[in-house]
Amino acid sequence: xxxxxxxxPSPVAHFETSLDELEALVEKMEHGDMSLEESxxxxxxxxxxxxxxxxxxEQAELRxxxxxxxxxxxxxxxxAALGDDD
Numbered sequence: 001x002x003x004x005x006x007x008x009p010s011p012v013a014h015f016e017t018s019l020d021e022l023e024a025l026v027e028k029m030e031h032g033d034m035s036l037e038e039s040x041x042x043x044x045x046x047x048x049x050x051x052x053x054x055x056x057x058e059q060a061e062l063r064x065x066x067x068x069x070x071x072x073x074x075x076x077x078x079x080a081a082l083g084d085d086d
Contacts (some may be wrong), residue, residue, distance in 0.1 A: 012060050015060075018052045018053050019053055028042065029043070
């Protein structure tokens, strides 16, 4: 009998947590109290968190596009950047 394993949560579900951790990591690095080894490890972790956040944002945008026009999501327009007042 096959075991039912819950599906892995999407990156969107962990976006806020990843972003908070990334912000805390940046603040800690900016203080300059870390050794070189600690700084490199923190940088590597930060890159991973950044990539996770980027994937989550891309997935969220795709979901919005699909909800906006499920028949033709490829014809939807990209969101305007903040500050674009066209």
